[in-house]
Amino acid sequence: MRILLIEDERPLAEVVRRGLSREGFVVDVVHDGEDGLWAATESTYDAVVLDIMLPKLDGYQVVRRLRDAGVWTPTLMLTAVDGEHDQAEAFNLGADDYLTKPFSFVVLVARLRALIRRGAPERPVVMRAGTLSLDPVRRRAHRGDVEISLTAKEFALLTFLMKHVGDVVTKTAILESVWDPAYDGDVNIVEVYIGYLRRKIDVPFSVTSIETVRGAGYRLVEAGAG
Numbered sequence: 001m002r003i004l005l006i007e008d009e010r011p012l013a014e015v016v017r018r019g020l021s022r023e024g025f026v027v028d029v030v031h032d033g034e035d036g037l038w039a040a041t042e043s044t045y046d047a048v049v050l051d052i053m054l055p056k057l058d059g060y061q062v063v064r065r066l067r068d069a070g071v072w073t074p075t076l077m078l079t080a081v082d083g084e085h086d087q088a089e090a091f092n093l094g095a096d097d098y099l100t101k102p103f104s105f106v107v108l109v110a111r112l113r114a115l116i117r118r119g120a121p122e123r124p125v126v127m128r129a130g131t132l133s134l135d136p137v138r139r140r141a142h143r144g145d146v147e148i149s150l151t152a153k154e155f156a157l158l159t160f161l162m163k164h165v166g167d168v169v170t171k172t173a174i175l176e177s178v179w180d181p182a183y184d185g186d187v188n189i190v191e192v193y194i195g196y197l198r199r200k201i202d203v204p205f206s207v208t209s210i211e212t213v214r215g216a217g218y219r220l221v222e223a224g225a226g
Contacts, residue, residue, distance in 0.1 A: 006036030033057025067094035069156040130222035
């Protein structure tokens with residue numbers, strides 16, 4: 001069982017890593033929200049243990065962006081704050097369980113095993129736009145009956161667009177949701193990935209579902225083959 005631990009307190013992270021390793025888990029550790037978000041979207045884990053108070057992106061932002069990107073890995077949040085508001089916020093954003101520091105390691109292991117037994121949380125139904133469909137549960141996309149192979153980033157981008165079918169979305173909004181708010185590279189990366197998607201979901205089927213709205217951004221519209 002592979003676990004991603006996102007915890008900025010390095011001594012605590014190392015203690016938890018060693019303990020989980022002794023229990024038979026394979027543990028990857030990162031120490032800030034940006035690295036955690038990247039790891040959770042680029043690799044497959046059985047569960048994520050996520051601190052709330054993190055540098056760069058806090059735990060709330062990380063879990064929200066994971067769910068927005070269609071990543072439904074079971075997530076257990078850790079915090080030093082004990083309050084109903086914090087727990088409610090975590091659950092509302094898509095977390096699956098919650099532990100307050102200091103916590104019992106035995107309880108942590110039990111909660112993780114329970115999360116993994118239950119599997120990923122309930123996910124949205126299949127999203128559709130014309131003949132295009134996207135299944136967040138199985139991470140599969142189809143145009144009609146034809147399955148389309150997408151990379152993790154292409155899938156995240158298509159998920160975002162399908163959540164906003166008919167709406168114009170800016171490059172900035174796409175970067176913040178599909179990449180992250182601290183991304184400081186070339187904004188034209190969005191245009192590049194839009195091109196990748198078009199070549200997979202539109203061109204082979206002679207349809208145009210991703211429109212460029214000059215000076216504004218992009219819009220996904222319903223389109224069908226022929």
